[in-house]
Amino acid sequence: MSYEATVTSKGQLTIPKEVREQLDIEPGEKVLFRFDEEGGVRLVGVPAEPMDRLDAAQQRAASLELNAQELIEREREQWKRLP
Incomplete structure (x- = not known):
């Protein structure tokens, strides 16, 4: 399953609702972007x-x-x- 989001001119990104729900991310919480050896990125709730x-x-x-x-x-x- 994958979801798409658009980066704004300010470099901001809205995390799709389904992703926020799956990761249990609430407003004001931090997320971590992890890069793997293949150049992919993983979003993790902190x-x-x-x-x-x-x-x-x-x-x-x-x-x-x-x-x-x-x-x-x-x-x-x-x-x-x-x-």
């Missing part, structure tokens, strides 16, 4: 509270059948690749 981030990481770890330490290492590697 929870405001550290404990929310930990809960989200644990949920991702469970779905990937990883333990929390393995997921932390994967996240660190992703952050190192950011420009």
